[in-house]
Amino acid sequence: xxxxxxxxxxxxxxxxxxxxxxxxxxxxxxxxxxxxxxxxxxxxxxxxxxxxxxxxxxxxxxxxxxxxxxxxxxxxxxxxxxxxxxxxxxxxxxxxxxxxxxxxxxxxxxxxxxxxxxxxxxxxxxxxxxxxxxxxxxxxxxxxxxxxxxxxxxxxxxxxxxxxxxxxxxxxxxxxxxxxxxxxxxxxxxxxxxxxxxxxxxxxxxxxxxxxxxxxxxxxxxxxxxxxxxxxxxxxxxxxxxxxxxxxxxxxxxxxxxxxxxxxxxxxxxxxxxxxxxxxxxxxxxxxxxxxxxx
Amino acid sequence: xxxxxxxxxxxxxxxxxxxxxxxxxxxxxxxxxxxxxxxxxxxxxxxxxxxxxxxxxxxxxxxxxxxxxxxxxxxxxxxxxxxxxxxxxxxxxxxxxxxxxxxxxxxxxxxxxxxxxxxxxxxxxxxxxxxxxxxxxxxxxxxxxxxxxxxxxxxxxxxxxxxxxxxxxxxxxxxxxxxxxxxxxxxxxxxxxxxxxxxxxxxxxxxxxxxxxxxxxxxxxxxxxxxxxxxxxxxxxxxxxxxxxxxxxxxxxxxxxxxxxxxxxxxxxxxxxxxxxxxxxxxxxxxxxxxxxxxxxxxxxxxxx
Numbered sequence: 001x002x003x004x005x006x007x008x009x010x011x012x013x014x015x016x017x018x019x020x021x022x023x024x025x026x027x028x029x030x031x032x033x034x035x036x037x038x039x040x041x042x043x044x045x046x047x048x049x050x051x052x053x054x055x056x057x058x059x060x061x062x063x064x065x066x067x068x069x070x071x072x073x074x075x076x077x078x079x080x081x082x083x084x085x086x087x088x089x090x091x092x093x094x095x096x097x098x099x100x101x102x103x104x105x106x107x108x109x110x111x112x113x114x115x116x117x118x119x120x121x122x123x124x125x126x127x128x129x130x131x132x133x134x135x136x137x138x139x140x141x142x143x144x145x146x147x148x149x150x151x152x153x154x155x156x157x158x159x160x161x162x163x164x165x166x167x168x169x170x171x172x173x174x175x176x177x178x179x180x181x182x183x184x185x186x187x188x189x190x191x192x193x194x195x196x197x198x199x200x201x202x203x204x205x206x207x208x209x210x211x212x213x214x215x216x217x218x219x220x221x222x223x224x225x226x227x228x229x230x231x232x233x234x235x236x237x238x239x240x241x242x243x244x245x246x247x248x249x250x251x252x253x254x255x256x257x258x259x260x261x262x263x264x265x266x267x268x269x270x271x272x273x274x275x276x277x278x279x280x281x282x283x284x285x286x287x288x289x290x291x292x293x294x295x
Numbered sequence: 296x297x298x299x300x301x302x303x304x305x306x307x308x309x310x311x312x313x314x315x316x317x318x319x320x321x322x323x324x325x326x327x328x329x330x331x332x333x334x335x336x337x338x339x340x341x342x343x344x345x346x347x348x349x350x351x352x353x354x355x356x357x358x359x360x361x362x363x364x365x366x367x368x369x370x371x372x373x374x375x376x377x378x379x380x381x382x383x384x385x386x387x388x389x390x391x392x393x394x395x396x397x398x399x400x401x402x403x404x405x406x407x408x409x410x411x412x413x414x415x416x417x418x419x420x421x422x423x424x425x426x427x428x429x430x431x432x433x434x435x436x437x438x439x440x441x442x443x444x445x446x447x448x449x450x451x452x453x454x455x456x457x458x459x460x461x462x463x464x465x466x467x468x469x470x471x472x473x474x475x476x477x478x479x480x481x482x483x484x485x486x487x488x489x490x491x492x493x494x495x496x497x498x499x500x501x502x503x504x505x506x507x508x509x510x511x512x513x514x515x516x517x518x519x520x521x522x523x524x525x526x527x528x529x530x531x532x533x534x535x536x537x538x539x540x541x542x543x544x545x546x547x548x549x550x551x552x553x554x555x556x557x558x559x560x561x562x563x564x565x566x567x568x569x570x571x572x573x574x575x576x577x578x579x580x581x582x583x584x585x586x587x588x589x590x591x592x593x594x595x596x597x598x599x600x
Contacts, residue, residue, distance in 0.1 A: 048438070124328065135577055135578055137554050137557050139335060145341075146338070196315065221420060225421075227424050227535075243424040243425075278420065
């Protein structure tokens, strides 16, 4: 009886703290949404209200470029135009190319390191792992110079180049799984006359779908959120990704105060894909991140 | 005799099978190897070279020997940048790890709900830039909702990002909000590998919740703990995005962490050589840290294994 009671109290307190943390997690998103729904004229008087006063969609229309400059100025905007639909498309292209290419090349390399004997195997893998230790900023400076010399500034090529072929973590992560595959399958196939390459893409790849999806998810999240590299390489509006476009929109402050309602509307639009991803693939996203930690 | 065996090593012992295996191996690693050489290995060597030059990207780089390193040694702002990065890690990591651990234990005991886990993870899925913008608005000294809550509770208005003494801690707080869910999810994965019978046995012996946590959970979580610490410390030592969006290094340089200072030198002052020298120094710090952590990691194999 007493054990039962003690456990219950423990659970109630834990639930309370958990509830507080959940509220703290969600509140900023609510504040963002309710600000986005407020007319900008009200922001000075009702900025701290928990509920939007006179809710309107005008901020969304404004940042999506659906209003003319005059209408937008009248609604309290800076008149500055940031093309968020274009930035969204750029983010999708940037992330998509890197997810596909990096997953493929990392899978190929990881399989070779785990399963094939060739001179230099351990040495090259060791170098790949060591590259994880190098802080991004060290390689970004020479990489920027390289991309500039190639004339790739403000091009998709220049944006994806450093990430699309390799990332130490992806190779390291996938190698762990290929190491754990049962050897008998390969040997049987090899005796039947299958080539190593055939074994890789007809046996090893289909058996590793889960880790492949995991690493693709992780690469996708990181690249969708990447800021510094696209910021350095593609400031031009035609190739700006969402993170860069938002930072740019924030800096356009004619009266010293940022255009908060417009900024929060733009932020809300940018959050949508992430929330959509979580609603549709919630379990997969959570599990793939758990998966990456347990290895 | 010796020469002969060297020659035969190069030519002989590879059977046809071994040769095709070698060929396939190289073919499979080729794309990754190209990426590694072009964007990691060669740039690292280039950065090292550049660190001995004076270069503003307009005229040709000029070799100046160790001048950049000497300048760095005497540059108070460089040392401040390093110091702020260390402070930031110290502000960020302990609280983030503790909160993540608490959340993981709570979720492990209380709920298997995927909705709770998704909500906890949500901030991590938003970019640094988005998170920084949302908090910049919430922490606005005049219009922000945080100050209105603080004043309604009877406390004084806080400047947060506008105050040299609070700005760095505020940025740390913002990133704790973004990362604690991720840390919790990683710990949760580790918790699920701990066999339940250990807790059942401990409960029969009459152990308290705290004793179980201290003597079962914590020791068996050590490998995940090391993984979380290595990744989160290296990550937060390289903080840049949040600073760039919220404070741009200010007020009065109080948040000019090392990566921000390096980027500022490279892309605002066009001192490519000097920025490269500082990036080499940062690289040295990170490599040393990682090596120490790897030693600890080897010493921290799970007690279960």
